Amino acid sequence: MIYHLHEFQKSALTPLRFAAEANQALLRHPMNPVSYTPMGRAMAASLELFESGTRHYQKPAFGLTSTTIDGEEVAVREEVVVRKPFGQLKRFVRAGDENGDFGHPRLLIVAPLSGHFATLLRDTVRAMLPDHDVYITDWRDAAMVPLMDGQFDLDDYIDYLLDFLAFIGPGCHALAVCQPSVPLLAAVSFLSAVGDVTTPRSMTLMGGPIDTRINPTTPNDLAQQHSLAWFERTVIQRVPAPNPGFMRRVYPGFIQLTGFMTMNLDRHVGAHMRLYHNLLRGDGDSADQHRAFYDEYRAVMDLPAEYYLQTVHKVFQEHQLAVGTFHHRGELIDPGAVTDCALMTVEGGKDDISGVGQTRAAQDLCHALPDDMREHWEQADVGHYGVFNGRRWRQEIAPRVKAFIARHGG
Numbered sequence: 001m002i003y004h005l006h007e008f009q010k011s012a013l014t015p016l017r018f019a020a021e022a023n024q025a026l027l028r029h030p031m032n033p034v035s036y037t038p039m040g041r042a043m044a045a046s047l048e049l050f051e052s053g054t055r056h057y058q059k060p061a062f063g064l065t066s067t068t069i070d071g072e073e074v075a076v077r078e079e080v081v082v083r084k085p086f087g088q089l090k091r092f093v094r095a096g097d098e099n100g101d102f103g104h105p106r107l108l109i110v111a112p113l114s115g116h117f118a119t120l121l122r123d124t125v126r127a128m129l130p131d132h133d134v135y136i137t138d139w140r141d142a143a144m145v146p147l148m149d150g151q152f153d154l155d156d157y158i159d160y161l162l163d164f165l166a167f168i169g170p171g172c173h174a175l176a177v178c179q180p181s182v183p184l185l186a187a188v189s190f191l192s193a194v195g196d197v198t199t200p201r202s203m204t205l206m207g208g209p210i211d212t213r214i215n216p217t218t219p220n221d222l223a224q225q226h227s228l229a230w231f232e233r234t235v236i237q238r239v240p241a242p243n244p245g246f247m248r249r250v251y252p253g254f255i256q257l258t259g260f261m262t263m264n265l266d267r268h269v270g271a272h273m274r275l276y277h278n279l280l281r282g283d284g285d286s287a288d289q290h291r292a293f294y295d296e297y298r299a300v301m302d303l304p305a306e307y308y309l310q311t312v313h314k315v316f317q318e319h320q321l322a323v324g325t326f327h328h329r330g331e332l333i334d335p336g337a338v339t340d341c342a343l344m345t346v347e348g349g350k351d352d353i354s355g356v357g358q359t360r361a362a363q364d365l366c367h368a369l370p371d372d373m374r375e376h377w378e379q380a381d382v383g384h385y386g387v388f389n390g391r392r393w394r395q396e397i398a399p400r401v402k403a404f405i406a407r408h409g410g
Contacts (some may be wrong), residue, residue: 003237003252059141060119060299064092067129069102076129080138082167085149086156086304087113087139089164092129100133105405106168107132108200110161110176110184113139113307115256115300121177123389127398128175132405135168137161137180141253141301143245153306154183154314158328161187165198173405174200177388178354181208182315185362186326186333193337201409202342204401207354207387209315210362211322215355223316231312236305251308253300322361335365342373342408346387346397353384375404 026032066073075095082089094102107128111118118138128134137160142152161183165172176184184203191199212220226234237252239245320326326333343366345359360376377400382392 002255003240058299059117059301062092062119062122062125064122064126064129067094067126069094069130081135082164084160084163085140085145086142086152087137087160089167090118090136090138092125092134092136094129094133097133102133104131104133105201105409106172107134107405108164108168108172108174109134109136110174110180111137111139112177112179113157113303114179115253115303117141117299117301119299121388123393124175124177127394128402131402132173135164137164139301141245142248142250142304143239143243143302145245145248145304147245147248151306152304154310155329157307158183158187158190162191162198165191165200168198170197170199171409172198172200173202173204173408175204175206175401176208177206178208178384179311181205181210181359181362182311182321185210185335185365186321186328188341189333189335189337190328190331192339192341193334200341202344202405204344204346204404205359205362206346206397207348207351207384208359208362209354210359210365211319212316212355212358213319213322214357214361217352217355219353220316220355223312228309228313228317232305232309236309239302245302249305250302251305252302256300256303322365335362336368338366339368341369342375342404343369344375344377344401344404346376346401347378348382348384348387349378349380350382351384351387373408375400 062078064076064078066075068074074097077093077095079091079093080088081091096102097104100106109121109124109128111121118136121136125134125136145152157180161180165174165187174184174188185205188200188203209220212223216224235251235255236249237255239248239250314320314326318325321333321335324332324334343362345362347354347356347359349356356378360378363374363376366374377397379387379392379397382390386392387397
């Protein structure tokens with residue numbers, strides 16, 4: 001019912017949003033003398049805040065059309081190399097490297113399936129492109145997947161990773177951001193246990209909930225304070241018409257977005273107040289930065305209900321990977337089997353999603369790895385988003401990740 005009300009409200013406000021857009025254009029037109037007055041700028045700023053708050057944000061584009069390699073600009077194009085119902089494997093093909101001619105290591109970036117699109121990792125991809133042949137998991141909005149395509153759960157997620165690694169082939173490297181740290185570690189443990197040649201040479205886990213008993217955060221506490229039945233009853237909805245996934249059970253993206261924004265409500269309200277004042281002052285650069293961030297942040301997707309509930313249960317309530325009870329397709333997953341895949345863990349000192357120590361726990365679980373095949377880095381003064389995006393990521397974290405990959409068969 002909540003999902004249907006959300007869709008109804010969005011449709012009902014559409015005429016008002018169009019009117020707000022039209023009046024914004026009128027009030028900002030250079031031929032309109034009102035656009036140069038404080039009142040005109042204030043009215044246009046107010047209309048922009050209303051329009052942005054009622055807009056339906058579509059999946060953003062990566063927009064990565066070039067990179068710089070050895071001082072030379074090289075064109076980049078996106079290519080879907082594996083397509084599945086709930087996600088696809090995308091490659092960023094650099095001109096001249098179609099067949100791996102540059103000799104750079106192949107890198108699978110595992111994007112989170114946690115409400116935002118893979119484009120949230122745009123800065124992650126951009127930083128790795130000059131030195132790596134980059135692939136990324138591009139998950140699909142569950143509201144767009146017809147019921148006839150079946151369900152998708154945590155086991156399916158791991159199967160997708162196994163298939164993607166097999167496609168990329170032996171000798172690749174893997175990097176997971178946030179939530180997929182758990183399924184990636186499970187997939188690598190599974191491959192290591194059977195001696196599969198597609199086991200990556202290294203895996204980098206960044207800001208992931210490997211053991212949420214350590215320094216629990218607000219989301220971790222929420223999972224502990226409520227039963228699985230409560231989550232199913234409270235947040236699971238059926239996709240309304242006319243979406244292709246009509247009647248599919250999902251965890252709607254707009255509910256998760258509301259939860260994340262509520263966690264830091266003061267910060268988000270402050271950001272919008274600064275946008276309003278920047279528009280009044282005519283500070284276009286600051287306003288553009290705000291728009292770019294929130295256009296990405298507000299673009300959300302629905303998660304398959306079975307995947308979401310299994311993740312809550314296995315990862316956040318029972319900590320199965322950390323305590324040694326995690327199974328994949330009936331097989332017990334033992335990170336202690338990892339002996340030939342180097343491990344790097346990265347955390348943010350101010351991460352309020354995955355607390356400090358939760359990702360580093362993977363180091364203890366992979367106890368069979370020798371010391372020269374493991375590394376940990378805690379980046380001071382960055383939160384969850386800053387671990388994989390922004391200045392600290394580009395200048396301090398990414399160079400360490402690149403060096404780690406290079407040391408282990410890169």
